[in-house]
Each structure stands twice: as C-alpha cells, then as structure tokens.
Amino acid sequence: MNFQSKLIENAVEEIAKLPGIGKKTALRLVLHLLKQEEQSTSLLTDSLLKLRKEIKACKTCYMIGDTEECSCGxxxxxxxxxxxxxxxxxxxxxxxxxxxxxxxxxxxxxxxxxxxxxxxxxxxxxxxxxxxxxxxxxxxxxxxxxxxxxxxxxxxxxxxxxxxxxxxxxxIARGVPIGSELEFTDEITLGRSIQSRVNYDL
Amino acid sequence: MNFQSKLIENAVEEIAKLPGIGKKTALRLVLHLLKQEEQSTSLLTDSLLKLRKEIKACKTCYMIGDTEECSCGxxxxxxxxxxxxxxxxxxxxxxxxxxxxxxxxxxxxxxxxxxxxxxxxxxxxxxxxxxxxxxxxxxxxxxxxxxxxxxxxxxxxxxxxxxxxxxxxxxIARGVPIGSELEFTDEITLGRSIQSRVNYDL
Incomplete structure (x- = not known):
C-alpha cells in the first residue's frame, strides 16, 4: 500500500507489528486517532510508555503489577x-x-x-x-x-x-464444557471425560 | 475484569477505546508489548505522537499528508x-x-x-x-x-x-463484483447491474 505520507506509513507499520493487526486495520486505527482530539492520542501513548517503564514482576509469583510485591503474600x-x-x-x-x-x-x-x-x-x-x-x-x-x-x-x-x-x-479438570452438546464435543475430550468421570455423592 | 494493576488497567482501557478492539484483545496487545524490548513500545508511541502533531491536510484536496501541498497539483x-x-x-x-x-x-x-x-x-x-x-x-x-x-x-x-x-x-459503476457468482449477488445490485448494462463494442 502506498500512503502518500511518511507519517501515516510509519504509524501504520508500527501498529501492524502488533499481533492480529494487519495494515488495513492499522490504517483504520490511525484515521480514528486523527479524527479524535490530540489529547486522546497522548493519553494512549502515555499509558503505554508508563506501563512499559514502571511495570514490575512480583519476586515471588512472577505476576506483573505495579510493585515487586503483589497480593500473593x-x-x-x-x-x-x-x-x-x-x-x-x-x-x-x-x-x-x-x-x-x-x-x-x-x-x-x-x-x-x-x-x-x-x-x-x-x-x-x-x-x-x-x-x-x-x-x-x-x-x-x-x-x-x-x-x-x-x-x-x-x-x-x-x-x-x-x-x-x-x-x-x-x-484442573478436563472434560465437556458446561452448556455444550455431547455430539459436538471432540472425541478426545469426550473420551477423557469418561475416563475422568466423577462419582456422585449420593 | 480485575487486572490487579493500575498500569495494566490504564493501558488496556486506552487501547480498548480504539474501534473494534475489546478489553481481551487490548490485554493481549499489552502483554505482547511487555514481552518485546522497551524500544518497540517507544517506536510505536513516537510514531503516533509524531503523526498526530505533524500531519497536515492538503489545502486543495484535503488529503492528509506530510505537507500542506500534496501531489494533487x-x-x-x-x-x-x-x-x-x-x-x-x-x-x-x-x-x-x-x-x-x-x-x-x-x-x-x-x-x-x-x-x-x-x-x-x-x-x-x-x-x-x-x-x-x-x-x-x-x-x-x-x-x-x-x-x-x-x-x-x-x-x-x-x-x-x-x-x-x-x-x-x-x-463509479455499480454492479456485480468481478469473480462473484450471480446467484449469490443481492437483488438490488443485480437489478442495478441489468439497468446499467454496458454495450459491447463489436
């Protein structure tokens, strides 16, 4: 795609590096940001930069969060x-x-x-x-x-x-998801759900 | 959703404001950025901020681009x-x-x-x-x-x-898209494509 603009091209290329986002979607997002007030772009970029700089992994459980000690302890x-x-x-x-x-x-x-x-x-x-x-x-x-x-x-x-x-x-238990029909469940899941059957407490 | 982290929550909320992106996708994107080097986040945010600040609309045709005079002239x-x-x-x-x-x-x-x-x-x-x-x-x-x-x-x-x-x-011509089957074309398009039929130059 030829965007006739280096600025748009750069922004589209950077957004399209994200997983699951192609160039067309990236262009749609870029145009959306251009239609919004300038502040909404800076809010977005600030939140990302702040996240990337300040995020910490908990030393115990490796859950990421705002501090090095999460709620695990x-x-x-x-x-x-x-x-x-x-x-x-x-x-x-x-x-x-x-x-x-x-x-x-x-x-x-x-x-x-x-x-x-x-x-x-x-x-x-x-x-x-x-x-x-x-x-x-x-x-x-x-x-x-x-x-x-x-x-x-x-x-x-x-x-x-x-x-x-x-x-x-x-x-964790493997088996037929709640709310799903037996006939549409794949054979391996169904087979395993029979093997791992649970006794009723009668 | 409870993210246990204000930083993640803010970033997810800002990304989820973009059209077509929900909170789950936003979280996926955030985690992707956290897995990448810090530079890739700043490249992304820089390109967006630069775009938002420096983009100009052509005075003649209103196409947006790097300058106020695009290729239209x-x-x-x-x-x-x-x-x-x-x-x-x-x-x-x-x-x-x-x-x-x-x-x-x-x-x-x-x-x-x-x-x-x-x-x-x-x-x-x-x-x-x-x-x-x-x-x-x-x-x-x-x-x-x-x-x-x-x-x-x-x-x-x-x-x-x-x-x-x-x-x-x-x-521009309205009609049956090239490569598509007549039977799957909607009635209005098909009707219009008959009305606007084009004579062969024989």
Whole structure:
C-alpha cells in the first residue's frame, strides 16, 4: 500500500507489528486517532510508555503489577495452595471466576522444543525453591496449564521435580464444557471425560 | 475484569477505546508489548505522537499528508478530472488500483441527517470553489461515494451544486463484483447491474 505520507506509513507499520493487526486495520486505527482530539492520542501513548517503564514482576509469583510485591503474600490468599499457570492472562481469568483464593505462580510460557523454550527459560526453578522455602506450608500445587502436548509435558516435568516434597500435585479438570452438546464435543475430550468421570455423592 | 494493576488497567482501557478492539484483545496487545524490548513500545508511541502533531491536510484536496501541498497539483496527475471520495482510505484504495491518475477531493464524510452530518460539515463548498477557480480546466467530476442512501444523497447534492459549471459529473459503476457468482449477488445490485448494462463494442 502506498500512503502518500511518511507519517501515516510509519504509524501504520508500527501498529501492524502488533499481533492480529494487519495494515488495513492499522490504517483504520490511525484515521480514528486523527479524527479524535490530540489529547486522546497522548493519553494512549502515555499509558503505554508508563506501563512499559514502571511495570514490575512480583519476586515471588512472577505476576506483573505495579510493585515487586503483589497480593500473593497477603493474608486473604490461601497460603497452602499454588496454582501454576502459563501467563498472567490465566491469572486474571482464574481470579475472575472467584472460585479460587489461593496463590499463583506464573511460568512465563510452557516447555516447547519446537519454539525453543526449555525448562530453563521458565520460572520452574523458582517454583521448586518456593515450595522448598515454604517448608510444608504449601500443601497442594494445581496445574492450570493448556491441555496440549506442551502443557502436559510441562505439568509432567514440574510434577517430577516436586516428587521429593510432601505436596499434592493436581490438574484442573478436563472434560465437556458446561452448556455444550455431547455430539459436538471432540472425541478426545469426550473420551477423557469418561475416563475422568466423577462419582456422585449420593 | 480485575487486572490487579493500575498500569495494566490504564493501558488496556486506552487501547480498548480504539474501534473494534475489546478489553481481551487490548490485554493481549499489552502483554505482547511487555514481552518485546522497551524500544518497540517507544517506536510505536513516537510514531503516533509524531503523526498526530505533524500531519497536515492538503489545502486543495484535503488529503492528509506530510505537507500542506500534496501531489494533487503535480504534473503527473491529470488536472482535468477530480474524483470525489468520502475519506482518505478511499484515496489510498483507488490510488492502489493504478487505474486512475487524476486528482482527488476528500469530503471528510458524507451527508447523514441521522448522524447529524450536514453539507456544511463537509468539504463540499471547497470543491465547488475549486471547480470555479479552475475555470474550465476541470472537465469531469467522478463521484466515488458509498452506494448507500447517504452516499447517493451526497452525490445528488454535489451534482446539483455543479450544474452551473460546464463539467461532466459521473459515478463509479455499480454492479456485480468481478469473480462473484450471480446467484449469490443481492437483488438490488443485480437489478442495478441489468439497468446499467454496458454495450459491447463489436
């Protein structure tokens, strides 16, 4: 595309570097910003620059936030259970269910030989250290990782590393999503949901 | 959504103000920027701020660009024909077809009583002035406006205003898009494509 303007071209190219945004969408966003008052552009850019400069990862759980100490050590969180997740989006998603009040541990990715991600690139050692230092206070580790080969590999790897500690290791339930029809559920999910059937308390 | 961080929340809210981007996508973009080097965020914000500050609208055709004089007055553009469009995206789209080498005139919108856009809000007077000042040099005005009621109204309004000048007024062809099947074309388009049939030169 020829934009007849270096300014527009630069802005479009920078926006189109973001995932899921092509040049046409980028141009639409640029034109939107040009139609708005100048202040709305500076509000946007300020918030991004401030975020990039001031954001900190929690030293304990690696959740990013405004300070180096997030809510993971606070009293309102159950200190006996740690939920292991891939990235901070999972923390937000699980927190928003209001079904879990324990701590989190953000791995920052999952083991993936294809993408060149090895256990060393993740915050796995820090998790083991955390369990070690808690000295029996942590009773359970819940794996909330993607149900893919990479996710299962990561869970298995962490599980083996945790074997020497007296800690229960569990994984979130896989099965038929609530509200969905059995006939439209894929075979692997359905098969696994039968294997992992749950007894009714009658 | 509770992001546990004011910095993330602000950035997500600012990005989610852009059209077509919700909070989940905004969060994805924010996390992408956080994974990249700090420089990529500043490149993005710099390009947006520079664009917003330095962009200029051409005094003649209202196409936005780096200077107040765009290519519309240059020799390589046919000075006898003006293509009237809604916004600058249409200029880029038509320019990229490489089928048109004349000048453009950007209205900055179309007449829409529902959205409160009246002829006064658009660059229509400037177009009439432009035709007037060219004193017969402009031979044709091509309307490349959306084929909606608003687009047709705008074209009709401009057409009437141009009546006193010796200038041909035309509109881009409406019809069945190239490569599409007749049976899947809507009735109005198909009906219009029969009305506006073109004779073969045999």
């Amino acid at each position: 606070k009293e309102h969180r159950d200190q006996s259970v740690i939920c292991v997740v891939e990235d901070i989006r999972d923390v937000i998603a699980i927190d928003n269910t209001a079904q879990y009040r324990g701590m989190f541990h953000v791995l920052g990715g999952i083991i993936s030989p294809i993408e060149g991600v090895s256990p060393k690139d993740l915050n796995i050692e820090a998790l083991i250290e955390r369990v070690h230092e808690a000295a029996g206070q942590v009773k359970e580790i819940i794996m909330a990782l993607p149900s893919t080969m990479e996710g299962d590999t990561t869970a298995y790897y962490i599980g083996k590393k945790l074997k020497e500690y007296k800690v229960k290791v569990s994984t | 240059k020799e390589h553009r046919d000075q006898s024909v003006i293509c009237v469009v809604e916004d600058i995206r249409d200029v880029i789209a038509i320019d990229n077809t490489a089928q048109y080498r004349g000048m453009f005139h950007v209205l900055g919108g179309i007449i829409s009583p529902i959205e409160g856009v009246s002829p006064k809000d658009l660059n229509i007077e400037a177009l009439i002035e432009r035709v007037h000042e060219a004193a017969g040099q402009v031979k044709e005005i091509i309307m490349a406006l959306p084929s909606t009621m608003e687009g047709d109204t705008t074209a009709y309004y401009i057409g009437k205003k141009l009546k006193e000048y010796k200038v041909k007024v035309s509109t």
